[in-house]
Amino acid sequence: MIKELKENYGYLFEDSLLMEINSVGTFKEMPEGFQLIDIGDYIKSMPLLISGAIKIMREDNKGDELLLYFIERGDTCAMTLSCCMGQKKSEIRAITETPTKLIMIPVEKMSEWMGKYKSWQNFILQSYHDRMTELLEAIDTIAFLKMEDRIFKYLRDKAMVNHNEVILVTHQQIAFDLHTSRVVISRLLKSLEIEGKIQLFRNSIKILDL
Amino acid sequence: MIKELKENYGYLFEDSLLMEINSVGTFKEMPEGFQLIDIGDYIKSMPLLISGAIKIMREDNKGDELLLYFIERGDTCAMTLSCCMGQKKSEIRAITETPTKLIMIPVEKMSEWMGKYKSWQNFILQSYHDRMTELLEAIDTIAFLKMEDRIFKYLRDKAMVNHNEVILVTHQQIAFDLHTSRVVISRLLKSLEIEGKIQLFRNSIKILDL
DNA sequence: AAAAGTATGTAACTTATGTTACTGTTTTTA
DNA sequence: TAAAAACAGTAACATAAGTTACATACTTTT
Numbered sequence: 001m002i003k004e005l006k007e008n009y010g011y012l013f014e015d016s017l018l019m020e021i022n023s024v025g026t027f028k029e030m031p032e033g034f035q036l037i038d039i040g041d042y043i044k045s046m047p048l049l050i051s052g053a054i055k056i057m058r059e060d061n062k063g064d065e066l067l068l069y070f071i072e073r074g075d076t077c078a079m080t081l082s083c084c085m086g087q088k089k090s091e092i093r094a095i096t097e098t099p100t101k102l103i104m105i106p107v108e109k110m111s112e113w114m115g116k117y118k119s120w121q122n123f124i125l126q127s128y129h130d131r132m133t134e135l136l137e138a139i140d141t142i143a144f145l146k147m148e149d150r151i152f153k154y155l156r157d158k159a160m161v162n163h164n165e166v167i168l169v170t171h172q173q174i175a176f177d178l179h180t181s182r183v184v185i186s187r188l189l190k191s192l193e194i195e196g197k198i199q200l201f202r203n204s205i206k207i208l209d210l
Numbered sequence: 211m212i213k214e215l216k217e218n219y220g221y222l223f224e225d226s227l228l229m230e231i232n233s234v235g236t237f238k239e240m241p242e243g244f245q246l247i248d249i250g251d252y253i254k255s256m257p258l259l260i261s262g263a264i265k266i267m268r269e270d271n272k273g274d275e276l277l278l279y280f281i282e283r284g285d286t287c288a289m290t291l292s293c294c295m296g297q298k299k300s301e302i303r304a305i306t307e308t309p310t311k312l313i314m315i316p317v318e319k320m321s322e323w324m325g326k327y328k329s330w331q332n333f334i335l336q337s338y339h340d341r342m343t344e345l346l347e348a349i350d351t352i353a354f355l356k357m358e359d360r361i362f363k364y365l366r367d368k369a370m371v372n373h374n375e376v377i378l379v380t381h382q383q384i385a386f387d388l389h390t391s392r393v394v395i396s397r398l399l400k401s402l403e404i405e406g407k408i409q410l411f412r413n414s415i416k417i418l419d420l
Numbered sequence: 421a422a423a424a425g426t427a428t429g430t431a432a433c434t435t436a437t438g439t440t441a442c443t444g445t446t447t448t449t450a
Numbered sequence: 451t452a453a454a455a456a457c458a459g460t461a462a463c464a465t466a467a468g469t470t471a472c473a474t475a476c477t478t479t480t
Contacts, residue, residue: 060354082339091346114331121324128338129292135345136301142353143389144270179353181468391438396458
């Protein structure tokens with residue numbers, strides 16, 4: 001296990017910290033579509049991503065969903081961090097976007113290492129910064145972009161984390177993620193196809209203009 | 211100066227830290243409408259709010275603005291934190307909403323105190339958490355609410371930080387903050403007035419249903 | 421292979437929001 | 451004090467997005 005850990009986090013953490021992570025962390029592996037965290041959950045451990053990608057969703061009180069962003073290898077979930085800290089409930093839902101490998105760290109360690117390892121402290125602060133930047137980007141997307149551009153951005157982001165220009169997704173799934181209706185998605189996807197940016201198939205979409 | 215510091219941060223920080231803040235921080239006082247931080251600025255010091263309120267804005271590449279949230283006494287600006295850390299440019303603009311008193315801390319201290327004072331570390335992490343929560347709330351607002359409800363929420367938030375049920379603002383200013391047009395604001399404000407939730411005057415609005 | 425379920429396409433319509441244009445009023449400036 | 455600027459109200463129209471309804475094609479189940 002130390003091998004994958006070192007590969008992904010060796011450039012960030014000194015060996016002594018890697019050893020600690022190795023000894024107290026639990027390695028987990030899960031398929032696509034696995035729900036790691038739900039809204040309202042209390043968090044008792046934080047994930048360090050080794051491979052794969054996780055999508056982070058927000059939900060309003062009526063059950064309407066909205067995709068916030070994806071996180072990838074080398075990242076951790078900053079909402080988890082702050083939930084651990086304050087014994088607060090999760091504000092978000094986390095679902096694996098692809099098959100994923102990660103290491104779960106007990107929450108006590110998070111705060112213990114903050115005092116002990118400067119590199120860990122930097123990692124945590126950097127994670128917060130990255131997640132805030134991504135939230136800001138999510139705000140830009142919904143506040144400033146039209147639906148057609150949001151769809152195209154969604155497809156590109158999804159292609160990115162899946163390392164594939166062909167995305168396996170239905171129009172209905174996109175509608176859920178972007179918090180709109182299936183008919184709207186179908187209409188605008190067709191328009192994107194006519195513009196030559198994508199190609200539509202049953203259950204999949206190919207991005208031409210990546 | 212230590213008096214106001216102790217009043218506002220005494221419950222958070224031990225005396226030794228308060229003394230340090232007192233000796234390296236600079237006390238500043240500014241009127242309403244003062245721009246503290248602009249997008250693209252490099253930050254060399256972080257603010258601890260003593261009194262007043264600051265509004266945090268986002269801007270897209272076309273210059274369109276959007277209000278994200280207000281911060282108040284006892285808060286600090288988490289974007290500032292992360293900008294300091296990584297020598298990154300500010301992603302947001304900060305403008306005083308009311309006359310404001312604050313203490314500016316040189317950035318080196320921020321990281322020095324992280325290792326030295328557990329209470330400071332908690333404060334920083336708590337600030338990150340609060341700011342993320344507020345960004346999520348901002349996302350909820352633009353993603354899930356209709357414009358009329360957004361306007362009403364805006365008025366209530368503004369009344370809150372100004373400690374006044376009468377808000378001094380023009381329709382045009384609301385339109386800037388919510389990233390829409392003046393005509394739309396006028397129309398929906400009128401509708402809120404007919405519903406009995408607010409009362410309209412020239413340059414001001416009174417909230418009835420607080 | 422028939423039936424049921426799932427995915428997509430599309431037309432017709434509704435609603436929310438954005439735009440243009442013009443009004444009158446109040447406030448500020450010359 | 452006359453002119454200009456700022457503020458607000460409103461009508462008429464344009465556009466983006468959401469809704470309803472239905473058709474068709476492919477896939478899975480029976």
